Amino acid sequence: MRLNxxxxxxxxxxxxxxxxxxxxxxxxxxxxLAVGGLALCNPVLVSIAAIVGLxxxxxxxxxTYFDGAQFIHFLLGPATVALAVPLVQQLPVLRRSLAxxxxxxxxxxxxxxxxxxxxxxLLGVDARTLLALLPRSITTPxxxxxxxxxxxxxxxxxxxxxxxxxxxxxxxVPLLGRLMRKDPVAGGFALGVTSHGIGTARAFxxxxxxxxxxxLGMGLNGALTxxxxxxxxxxxxx
Amino acid sequence: MIGAIAALLLMxxxxxxxxxxxxxxxxxxxxxxxxxxxxxxxxxxxPEALSRTAxxxxxxLSLLFVPAGVGIIAxxxxxxxxxxxxxxxxxxxxxxxxxxxxWTLHWLLARARTRGLQD
Numbered sequence: 001m002r003l004n005x006x007x008x009x010x011x012x013x014x015x016x017x018x019x020x021x022x023x024x025x026x027x028x029x030x031x032x033l034a035v036g037g038l039a040l041c042n043p044v045l046v047s048i049a050a051i052v053g054l055x056x057x058x059x060x061x062x063x064t065y066f067d068g069a070q071f072i073h074f075l076l077g078p079a080t081v082a083l084a085v086p087l088v089q090q091l092p093v094l095r096r097s098l099a100x101x102x103x104x105x106x107x108x109x110x111x112x113x114x115x116x117x118x119x120x121x122l123l124g125v126d127a128r129t130l131l132a133l134l135p136r137s138i139t140t141p142x143x144x145x146x147x148x149x150x151x152x153x154x155x156x157x158x159x160x161x162x163x164x165x166x167x168x169x170x171x172x173v174p175l176l177g178r179l180m181r182k183d184p185v186a187g188g189f190a191l192g193v194t195s196h197g198i199g200t201a202r203a204f205x206x207x208x209x210x211x212x213x214x215x216l217g218m219g220l221n222g223a224l225t226x227x228x229x230x231x232x233x234x235x236x237x238x
Numbered sequence: 239m240i241g242a243i244a245a246l247l248l249m250x251x252x253x254x255x256x257x258x259x260x261x262x263x264x265x266x267x268x269x270x271x272x273x274x275x276x277x278x279x280x281x282x283x284x285p286e287a288l289s290r291t292a293x294x295x296x297x298x299l300s301l302l303f304v305p306a307g308v309g310i311i312a313x314x315x316x317x318x319x320x321x322x323x324x325x326x327x328x329x330x331x332x333x334x335x336x337x338x339x340x341w342t343l344h345w346l347l348a349r350a351r352t353r354g355l356q357d
Contacts, residue, residue: 025301044300048307055311062312069305076302078246078295080267081253084274085284085292100346108339115331123323129316133327137335140303145265155309156316160328162307167332175333176340183344190340194332197299217339226268 011060017068024050037205039170042198044162080141087219090212101189105217108193109224112137113232127238132156134229136164139196142222150233161196168195169202184210192217242291249274 010016028043028050035041055065066073094101113134120130131152135143140161147157172191173180180187188210191199196218204211232238252273254266262269278284317324 021304022301025304044303044307047304048310051304051308052311055308062309065308066305069308072302073305075295076306077250077267077270078243079299079302080265081246081249081270081274082292082295084249084271084278085289086296087271088275088278088284089289091279097347097350100343100350103346104339104343107342108335111338112331112335115334116327119327119331123326125320125323125327129320129324133324133331136328137332140299140306142265142268144306145268149265153309153313153316155306156313158303158306159310159313160324162303163328164332167329168336171333172336175336179340179344183340183347186340186344186347189343190336193339194336223268223272226264 007058011058011064014068014071017060017065018071019068020054021047021051021069021072039166039202042162042166042169044198045166048159048162076141076144080139080145083139083219083222086215090216093212094216097185101216101220104186104189105193105220105224108190108217109137109221109228112194112221113225113228117232117236128152129156131233131238133160134233135225136160137194137196138222138225139218142226146226146229150230150238162198165195165198168199172199172202173206180206180210185213188213189217192219193221196222239287239291242285242288245274245288246270246291246295249277 025043025047028041028046031046032038032041032043051065054060055062116133116136117130119125120133125133131150132147134150134152135146135157138146138161140158143157143161144154147154168191172195173187176187176190184207188203188206191203191210192214195202200211200214200218203214249270250267251270253268253270256262257264257266257269
């Protein structure tokens with residue numbers, strides 16, 4: 001009875017879900033480190049799954065949860081702006097290999113968008129889901145902005161973004177095979193372009209050079225795709 | 239640190255206002271990122287406090303994905319019927335993008351290196 005009264009009081013406070021989100025993420029990250037960075041134990045996936053479980057068990061709706069979690073969500077804006085800092089720190093490298101990087105970036109961004117459109121059409125995935133899938137290769141803050149702008153569901157996009165990040169981190173290095181060792185610049189850049197922050201974290205585990213170029217690929221692809229997607233949506237009349 | 243946070247928020251604000259008034263096809267914070275990039279490239283150095291704050295924020299970037307990711311709970315009914323097909327799009331799309339980007343850059347860099355040797 002007393003316990004129930006405490007729950008009823010807490011469930012009304014934004015603080016409960018804010019505290020639980022940060023704590024569960026912290027625990028999920030410790031778990032991830034404990035299992036040696038196993039991609040399937042990605043802390044984002046694990047904490048999302050844990051919170052979804054808690055919400056279902058307690059019968060709490062998403063709006064009530066978000067009233068608390070929005071304080072974390074808000075930080076995505078300043079974090080997007082902060083991506084300019086590592087980008088500017090790569091300025092000398094950027095200048096030196098500008099032409100190859102630009103061309104590879106354009107190929108990566110276009111392949112990402114067009115392969116999604118083609119596969120969705122082939123498999124008959126509905127248009128609303130297709131729109132939410134389009135920004136899946138770019139870093140979450142940008143992907144959410146793009147998703148909202150083209151009228152898709154930002155929450156759905158985030159789920160696709162996280163899955164794409166985990167896929168790239170888990171299978172990227174084995175898929176690239178020899179190339180990753182022979183040319184960490186190209187391998188790292190491709191990991192960043194395809195699977196943004198989660199891929200970049202994986203590239204840093206390969207070596208520092210792969211990591212730096214993954215960060216560069218993530219930043220550049222975020223910027224380019226943010227421009228390309230609204231343009232393509234308009235051109236294709238989606 | 240407060241100065242760095244003020245700088246990030248002001249760039250976000252400037253980006254958001256410009257997007258609104260110029261009707262640009264970009265999220266406000268993305269334009270804010272471009273503005274900060276241009277400013278820092280022009281100054282030719284990143285202030286120590288800004289560098290530290292940005293690093294802290296980006297090191298914990300993945301936490302910021304969680305609240306929106308939990309939103310799947312409100313949208314599950316939209317994807318439940320086609321979850322298998324969506325999984326195929328996600329896996330194949332990522333593999334194609336990764337391979338195309340890596341091999342293009344590898345080929346271009348190797349070509350640039352050979353040309354550099356010949357010159």
